Amino acid sequence: MDGFLGGQLPFFILMFVVVYFFMIRPSIQKQKKEKRFAEALSKGDKVITKSGLHAKILDINDDGTVILESGAGKMKFEKSALSMEMSAKLNAPAEKK
Template identity: 70%
Template structure:
């Protein structure tokens, strides 16, 4: 139940310009959000319309996670 609440909150908070990944693995950027629960995603294949529920919170967050610097390598 907690995971469902977090995912619902994530879907409500996405905005234009966010990089996302769908549950089927399509990577893209949000071009527009529609009132009917859909969004337009631009990817290498062009612009496509998806239901917001098709977005994967976990994969999208992992995509946007900053890369940590490796502190073991010092010059």
């Protein structure tokens, strides 16, 4: 029992701390950012879906869906299908070179 407490227990605690800071915490932070992104969406915003469809938001419903307009017409998507990263790049101001 003394060998476990003296050598292996600190190792397991260190492993948990490493896993938490390198895997669990970043995942939680990303989920919070995506939630803020979904809450900040408004009519007229240009977005890109995770499947790569470029569209403009026509309407936002209370049930977590959005009506998008693209070259293919009007479509209904879940807010979770919108890509935060690609939409941010689309709406970012162009860099001057």
